Amino acid sequence: MSGPYLLRRLGFAVAVMWAAFTVSFVVLYLLPGDPVATMAAGSSDGEPVTAAQLDALRARYGLDQPLPVQYLHKLGAALHGDLGTSFATGQDVRGAIGDALPPTVQLALCGLLFAVVFGAVVALVATYTRSRWLSQLLMGLPSLAVSLPVFWVGLMLVQLFSFRLGLLPSVGARGVQSLILPAITLGLPPGALIAQVLAKSMTQALDEPYVTTARAKGVGPGAVHLHHALGNAVIPALTVFGYVVGNLLAGSVVVETVFTRPGLGRLTVTSVGVQDIPVVQGVVLFAASVFVLVNLLVDLLYPLLDPRIANAVPA
C-alpha cells in the first residue's frame, strides 16, 4: 500500500468530519427557533419566564455570543472530544452517547449480520439457480423489501411472531431472543441493497473470460460460482458497505422506537422532541464519523483485495 494513497484518504476523511461539523452547526444553530425558550418553558412548570432568566440561560450555554465566536469555540471543544452538555438533562453529550451506544452497537451488528447473510444468499442463489421462476422471485425480493416502511415491517413481525405465534418477545431488550426481530427489521433494507449490488456484479463476473476458462478446465459449477466469480464480484459490493453501516445507525432510530429498546436511536428521538441541540449534533457527528471511518477501512481494504488498485500510479 502506497503512502500517498493512505495520506490522501486520511486527508479526505478529516475534511469530511470538519465539514460535517460545519453543516450540522449551520443547520442547528442558524435556523430560527429558540431552544432556550423551549427549555425554560419546559422546566418552569407553566410559570412565565422572565427575560433575565432567559439571558442567564443563554449565557450559561454560550448562546449569547456572536455566531462565529460560538462556532470557533465549539469547533475547538469538539477537537478535544468535548461535544458540550445536554440542554435537557445537563449531562455531558459524549457521556450520553457513550451510555446509549452498547445496545445500539449490539443491535447494529446483529442487523449487519442478517443483512450480509440475507443479501449474499439471495444474490448467490438467484444467480446460481437454473430455474427461471426462482431466480425472478429472488430478484424481485430486494425491490419489495426496500418499498416497505421499516416501522411497519417491525410491527408486522411483532404481530406475527409475538402475538400470533407467541415465539418471541415483542418489546424490550432482555436476552438474545429479544434481539431477533429488531435485527431482522433493521437488516432487511441494507440486506436488499447488498443483494441487488452483489447480484448485478455476480452476473457481470459470470460473463468474464476467466469464468469460461475455469469452466473449460473442468471446474465444477459450485466452485466457479463461489471461488472464481464471487471473489471478483465482492469488490463492487464493498463500495456500498460504508453506506450500509451508516444507515444501520439511522435505522436504529425507527427500530428502537418500534421495539421500545434503549440506545442511540431512542436518545435521538427524545432529544429531537425537546430540541436538545447539543445531543442531536453529537449524534449527527457520531454518525458521520462512523460513515467516514467505515469508508476509510473499505478504501484501505481495496488494495488488499484487488492488487490492481495498489499498483496503480496515482493520477
Add this chain to the structure above:
Amino acid sequence: MTELLDRGPERADPASPPISPLADDRRERLARLGRFLRRRPGLVVSVLVIVFVLLSAFVPSLFAPGDPAFAVPAQKLRPPGSGHWLGTDYLGRDEWTRVVHGASLSLQATVIAVAVALFVGGLIGLLSGFAGGWVDEVLMRVVDVMLAIPPILMSLALITALGFGTVKVAIAVGVASVANFARVMRAETMRVRRTAYVEAARSVGTRWWVTLGRHVLPNAAGPVTVLAVLEFGLAILAVSSLSFLGYGAPPPAPEWGSLVAEGRNYLATSWWLCTMPGVAIAATVLSVNRVSRALDGEWERAR
C-alpha cells in the same frame, strides 16, 4: 440556426424512432402503448393505484364520504366487516375513512419534499456542472458531506431546528435528499454542455443564461425526472417514518405514519389498525417504484 438546435438532441440519441407522417405516427404510438401495457399487467395496476391515491388526496369524499374525525365510541375497535370495511379505531372512527383522508396530508408532504429536493438539488447541480472550476469543486465537496450524514439523521437535525408539523417534516426530508439530485443534475449538465448544439449556441453569441435555460436545462432534465419519481417513493417512506415518530401533524389529523403509530397500542388485539395504513404506504411506494422503472428506459428499449 433554430433547426440545427432543435434537432440536436435527436441526433444525440440514435435509438429514437424514425420520423413518420403525423397521423400514422399517432395511431402507431397508440398501438405500441397498448402492446406495451398488455405485456405489463403489474405496470397497469401500479398506474391505477397511483391514480386512486391521487384522487383520494384531492377528493377524499369520492371514496369516503364520512368525516375522518367522526367517532362513535360504542363501535370502537370493531374488526373489518360490513359497514366499516377496514374496521374502526380506539375511538370508534372508521379506519377506511381515515386512511383515505390520510392520503391528502401524506401526499402533500411528499410533493413538497420532492419539490424542495428537485429545485435546490437541481439548482446546485446545474450551477456546478455549468460553471465548472472552483464553483464546481466547492459545491461538490458540500454535496459529499451531505452524503456522509444518513438522510434520516439530517432530517431529524432539521426538525430539531425547525419544529414539528407536516410542512416542516416535508422540508426536512426534501433538504436531506438534495445531494442526490445535485449529483445527477451536475453529471447531465456536464454531458449536455459538451454537445455540438451548446457549442453552436455559444459560438453565435447566445448569452449564457439563455443557453442554460433553453438548451442545457431541457436536455438535462430527463434523468433528473426519473430520479424525482424514484425519490417520490423514498420521500413517502421518509415522511411516514417521521410522522410515525410523532413529528408530523398533531392529532387528530390523519397521516399514514401517525395512523400506524396510533394503532401500535392495539397491536395485540386489533391487527387492522396498524396493518391497513401500512399497506397503503407500501402499495403506493411499490407502484411509484414500478412506474419509475418504466420511465427509466423501459419504453425506449421495448420495440
